[in-house]
Amino acid sequence: MGRLVFPLxxxxxxxxxxxxxxxxxxxxxxxxMGLYLSIVTVSILxxxxxxxxxxxxxxxxxxxxxxxxxxxxxxxLVLISLPLLLGWFTYTRVRPQFDPPFEARIIHPEPPAKFxxxxxxxxxxxxxxxxxxxxxxxxxxxxxxxxxxxxxYCHGDYLDGKGRFAEAVNPLPANFRDGGTISQLEEGYxxxxxxxxxxxxxxxxxxxxxxxxxxxxxxxxxxxxxxxxFIYAASGSTPRxxxxx
Ligand code: HEC
Numbered sequence: 001m002g003r004l005v006f007p008l009x010x011x012x013x014x015x016x017x018x019x020x021x022x023x024x025x026x027x028x029x030x031x032x033m034g035l036y037l038s039i040v041t042v043s044i045l046x047x048x049x050x051x052x053x054x055x056x057x058x059x060x061x062x063x064x065x066x067x068x069x070x071x072x073x074x075x076x077l078v079l080i081s082l083p084l085l086l087g088w089f090t091y092t093r094v095r096p097q098f099d100p101p102f103e104a105r106i107i108h109p110e111p112p113a114k115f116x117x118x119x120x121x122x123x124x125x126x127x128x129x130x131x132x133x134x135x136x137x138x139x140x141x142x143x144x145x146x147x148x149x150x151x152x153y154c155h156g157d158y159l160d161g162k163g164r165f166a167e168a169v170n171p172l173p174a175n176f177r178d179g180g181t182i183s184q185l186e187e188g189y190x191x192x193x194x195x196x197x198x199x200x201x202x203x204x205x206x207x208x209x210x211x212x213x214x215x216x217x218x219x220x221x222x223x224x225x226x227x228x229x230f231i232y233a234a235s236g237s238t239p240r241x242x243x244x245x
Contacts (some may be wrong), residue, residue, distance in 0.1 A: 002057040009044050009058060016040045026169045026211045108185060109205035111192050117216055122195070127188025133225040135233065143230025146223055151231075154211070159235040169211040176235035183237035190228050190239070194219075 020028055020036055028036070048058045065071050065078065111124040133139060148157070154173035156162040161175030174181045182190055192200065198210025215224060232239055 002053075002060070005048070005054055005057040006061045009048065013037075013040060013044060026165060029168050108189070109202050111189055112202060115192060115196055115200060117195055118221065122192070124188050124192045127186075127191055129187055129225060129229075133222060133229075135229045139226045139229055140233055142223070143226035143228070144234070146219070146227045147230050147234070150215075150218070151227070155231075159231060171208050171210060173212070176231050176237065179237075182231060182235070183240070185240055187228055187232075187239045190231075191224055194224050194227065 017037060017040075020033060048055050065075055113125060114121045114123055116122070129135075147155075152163055153165045154161075154163040154169065155176065156166065156173070159176040161173045161178075163173060166173050176182050185193075193212070195214070195216040197214040198208075198212040199214050201208065201210060215227075219227070231237075
């Protein structure tokens with residue numbers, strides 16, 4: 001058991017890191033990741049020092065690496081590569097970045113003619129707001145409640161795409177105040193986007209890996225019309241319409 005203490009501690013740390021890094025969607029912001037990893041590091045250290053024999057077993061491979069004659073080559077390799085690694089790490093952090101900035105996606109892919117809405121066919125191009133769902137105070141108030149409970153985290157309380165989670169997702173959440181988003185679109189299109197989310201985007205819209213949720217799994221048809229009405233009214237946009245459509 002003694003010989004396994006060191007590799008097992010390192011392995012535990014790596015498994016937690018990999019689970020946080022690759023197992024959580026949307027990705028965890030860097031600062032939160034740092035916090036979690038410090039907690040994990042401290043927990044492992046506390047576990048090790050809680051028992052003297054265990055702590056000695058943990059240190060043993062490090063001590064023999066530094067002292068033993070037969071380990072002179074690995075020792076030199078470690079002592080040379082550590083400062084180099086740290087230097088490279090620091091360099092990559094401070095190096096000026098020329099990558100294009102994060103962009104919101106404002107190109108609107110062709111919608112499918114139909115999609116399944118709660119199991120029934122919904123015609124995206126012909127969709128009209130149903131007469132009983134007219135844009136009135138009651139529906140706007142309901143849409144506002146739905147928005148602030150569900151959408152604000154990404155699209156922001158000012159509907160500008162700057163919600164709390166916005167920086168953790170790529171592409172960025174749509175900014176409804178931007179003339180390039182919903183004011184370019186008909187209500188039926190926006191309805192389709194909300195109902196089917198990132199998963200409903202056609203192949204032509206790849207490689208964007210949108211985190212926009214599939215809201216038909218949570219909302220009724222009426223609730224989707226209400227939230228559509230709210231995002232237009234609250235962002236000061238009007239849906240696009242076609243003459244005589
Ligand atoms: C987890 C974050 C997240 C949440 C929560 C979220 N969205 Fe989104 N939404 C996105 C992202 C990212 C995009 C941009 C990528 C895309 O178009 O799929 C987007 C795009 C959209 C678009 C398309 C706009 C356009 O111009 O193409 C609409 C409409 C929209 N969201 C409405 C909503 C509504 C309404 C809610 C709440 C019911 C909501 N979103 C909740 C992340 C989110």
